[in-house]
Amino acid sequence: MIEVRNLTKKFGKRTVLNNITFSVAEGEVFGYLGPNGAGKTTTMRIILGLLNPTSGKVLVMGKDLAEDDEARRSIGVALENDGLYEDLSAYDNLEYYAQLYDVSRCKERIEELLKFVGLYERRNEKVGVFSKGMRRKLAIARAIIHDPKILFLDEPSTGLDPEAQIMVRELILELSKERKTIFLNSHDLDEVQRICNRIAILHKGRIMVCDAVESLRKRFSKPMVSILMSDEENGRRVLEVLNSLDFVSGCEIKDKTITLILKEEKQPNLLKILTENGIEVEEIKKVRKSLEDIYLEIMQKEEIR
Amino acid sequence: MKKEFIIARKEMREILQSKSSLFFALGYPIFFSVMTALGIRKIPGTMDTVIFYIPLLIGILFAYVSTGRIFFREKQDKIIETLLCTPLSLKRLWLGKVLGAAIPSYAVSIFSAILIVLVSNTLMKSLVLPSPILLLHMLITIPLFLLVVVGLIGFLYLLAGMREIRAAGTVIFVVIFGALFGGLRLIGKSHISWLIEVALMIISLFLVILTGYLTRYLSKERIVTTIT
Ligand SMILES: Nc1ncnc2c1ncn2[C@@H]1O[C@H](COP(=O)(O)OP(=O)(O)O)[C@@H](O)[C@H]1O
Ligand SMILES: [Mg+2]
Numbered sequence: 001m002i003e004v005r006n007l008t009k010k011f012g013k014r015t016v017l018n019n020i021t022f023s024v025a026e027g028e029v030f031g032y033l034g035p036n037g038a039g040k041t042t043t044m045r046i047i048l049g050l051l052n053p054t055s056g057k058v059l060v061m062g063k064d065l066a067e068d069d070e071a072r073r074s075i076g077v078a079l080e081n082d083g084l085y086e087d088l089s090a091y092d093n094l095e096y097y098a099q100l101y102d103v104s105r106c107k108e109r110i111e112e113l114l115k116f117v118g119l120y121e122r123r124n125e126k127v128g129v130f131s132k133g134m135r136r137k138l139a140i141a142r143a144i145i146h147d148p149k150i151l152f153l154d155e156p157s158t159g160l161d162p163e164a165q166i167m168v169r170e171l172i173l174e175l176s177k178e179r180k181t182i183f184l185n186s187h188d189l190d191e192v193q194r195i196c197n198r199i200a201i202l203h204k205g206r207i208m209v210c211d212a213v214e215s216l217r218k219r220f221s222k223p224m225v226s227i228l229m230s231d232e233e234n235g236r237r238v239l240e241v242l243n244s245l246d247f248v249s250g251c252e253i254k255d256k257t258i259t260l261i262l263k264e265e266k267q268p269n270l271l272k273i274l275t276e277n278g279i280e281v282e283e284i285k286k287v288r289k290s291l292e293d294i295y296l297e298i299m300q301k302e303e304i305r
Numbered sequence: 306m307k308k309e310f311i312i313a314r315k316e317m318r319e320i321l322q323s324k325s326s327l328f329f330a331l332g333y334p335i336f337f338s339v340m341t342a343l344g345i346r347k348i349p350g351t352m353d354t355v356i357f358y359i360p361l362l363i364g365i366l367f368a369y370v371s372t373g374r375i376f377f378r379e380k381q382d383k384i385i386e387t388l389l390c391t392p393l394s395l396k397r398l399w400l401g402k403v404l405g406a407a408i409p410s411y412a413v414s415i416f417s418a419i420l421i422v423l424v425s426n427t428l429m430k431s432l433v434l435p436s437p438i439l440l441l442h443m444l445i446t447i448p449l450f451l452l453v454v455v456g457l458i459g460f461l462y463l464l465a466g467m468r469e470i471r472a473a474g475t476v477i478f479v480v481i482f483g484a485l486f487g488g489l490r491l492i493g494k495s496h497i498s499w500l501i502e503v504a505l506m507i508i509s510l511f512l513v514i515l516t517g518y519l520t521r522y523l524s525k526e527r528i529v530t531t532i533t
Contacts, residue, residue: 011530048390050529066525072392083387085315087322099311100391152390 001026001150001181002047007056009042009205016042018205019056024198026149029172029182031196031213033189033295038202040185041080044154047183048077060150073101076148078156082139086128090119090138093127094145101146113141117171133164140171150181157191169195189295201295209294216291219261222249224287225270227258230280241277259287308393309401316375316405329370330409333363334417342424345433352425353497356418356435358485361447364414365481368455369474371406376462377470383532385463389525396520399459406455411448418443438502446502449509454481456516463523466531 002024009017017039024030034040045051047058049066058064063071077083084093094110103109114120117137127135136156143151156172157165172195176182186192192199193213200210209216229238235253242251242260247268250261260270274281320326341355379385379402388398426432461473 045529050386050389050525052526069392069394072390075390077387077390079383079386079390081383081386083384085319085384087319088315092318096311096315097391100308100388100393 001061002183003059005057007058008054009046010054016205020207022200022207022210024181024183026181027179028198029176029196031192031199032185032202033192033199034202035187039205040202041154044152044185048152074149075152076143077152078139078143079154082135083142084127084135084138087126089124089126091123094142097142098145103146113145117141133160133167136160136168137171152183154185189292220291223262225260225262226285226287227281228283229256230282238279309397309404312401313404313408316402317409320371320409329367330413333366334413334420337363338417338420338424342421342428345425346428352433352435353439355421356439357442357497359421360414360418361450362485363417364410364447364451365454367413368406368410368451369478371410372455372458375402375406376459380462380532381467386529395523395525399520403456403459407451410451414447438497438499442502446506446509449513453509453512453516460519463528
């Protein structure tokens with residue numbers, strides 16, 4: 001449904017997105033996670049055709065939303081601003097967008113959505129008197145008024161009180177059950193883990209991790225060992241040796257450091273096995289990183305900066 | 306054109322629901338027409354000049370206020386970003402908003418012309434009506450002129466950064482009024498001839514076309530990156 005290939009965006013000399021590639025499949029709830037300033041909104045704006053990429057390609061259902069006006073019928077958006085008019089009533093706000101999208105049986109659709117987000121009783125009140133949570137719910141109703149195939153949400157629960165956050169999340173979960181494809185920007189790992197089935201973590205314009213929530217959980221819940229070798233010459237052979245061990249489920253090598261993912265917590269004497277195979281080791285240490293740890297690291301780096 | 310009118314209708318609805326806009330829409334015409342009607346009574350033969358200037362002036366004043374609401378505020382509030390994600394093209398969005406400001410401004414303009422005629426005739430003993438040239442003025446020149454004013458200011462609001470907009474708005478306002486009062490002094494109290502009227506009409510038609518041409522310089526990226 002969404003294809004982002006080698007996307008780079010610069011504002012002047014500043015590179016905000018650096019060679020980003022990912023795709024979102026139909027029916028997927030995709031969490032685009034990153035601290036403030038990571039480039040989430042910029043990515044979304046480029047996908048929506050509001051900004052032009054400096055280089056790279058972005059397609060939504062095979063089309064470029066910047067060029068193809070009609071293609072924008074199949075998307076709905078709830079951006080940072082709710083896109084609502086304070087002087088108009090909840091009903092009139094929805095009616096305006098329904099007309100812009102040529103929604104048929106307009107009145108029924110509006111009433112159905114007002115009930116869906118629990119604002120039917122207050123449909124004739126001006127949006128100006130609504131709380132933030134109510135507005136956000138109305139914004140979501142507004143975004144799906146024309147029954148779009150893909151829904152884009154930019155930090156939908158940010159700035160809401162905890163109760164409203166829960167309501168908005170439940171609303172999104174409800175929508176995901178209808179097999180809508182959802183692209184969700186968020187800085188909240190917990191939220192994304194609850195709602196999404198696939199996650200990309202963005203940091204300073206680069207994608208750090210991109211995988212299904214389940215496999216990320218598996219990947220980051222296994223015990224890991226990091227080995228610092230004395231020299232990096234025989235890397236290939238080291239990998240061969242390690243991969244042949246039955247308690248190792250995965251192994252990555254980078255310069256002099258090897259990261260081993262183990263099948264279980266307890267492992268036979270690794271140091272002995274390595275030295276027996278003629279691999280000189282400087283240091284072995286246990287590492288255990290959960291998704292939370294990784295994201296926390298990213299967030300902390302961000303704060304120090 | 307259907308979508309443009311949906312937008313225009315929404316804008317007009319908002320104007321109608323705002324007390325300050327309504328106050329302007331009724332206040333300007335009433336104040337100015339009573340003031341000028343008193344003048345017409347004192348100086349005979351000035352009806353045409355008054356009808357030539359005052360409704361246009363009031364229309365432009367109202368257009369200026371509405372354009373701020375319709376273009377500036379929606380950009381400031383970032384609502385425009387959501388609208389840019391609808392199937393509407395940027396140009397149609399612009400046109401819809403231009404109509405949404407120009408139509409009520411024109412209504413206010415006509416309202417004030419009618420008021421001027423009514424009030425001055427009530428004050429005078431004999432019946433005085435504007436000459437036929439002024440019909441052309443009211444029916445063609447004024448609406449064209451209002452389209453230009455709204456179109457150009459709207460265009461600038463979309464194109465410029467928020468800080469520049471505040472400065473630009475004042476400059477435009479001063480330019481328009483400078484031009485109008487300059488024209489008024491130039492013509493003085495001489496009566497409005499067909500030549501003047503037709504010349505003005507052609508100028509405004511040219512400006513309408515120019516404004517339409519300028520819209521090709523609008524871009525979504527430009528709008529989105531000038532929001533902050
Ligand atoms: N119009 C712009 N001009 C210059 N820099 C921008 C602009 N928009 C965003 N940025 C910068 O790009 C970076 C990413 O911003 P953004 O995409 O809004 O991040 P996020 O949504 O993840 O918080 C930020 O450092 C921001 O300052
Ligand atoms: Mg953002």
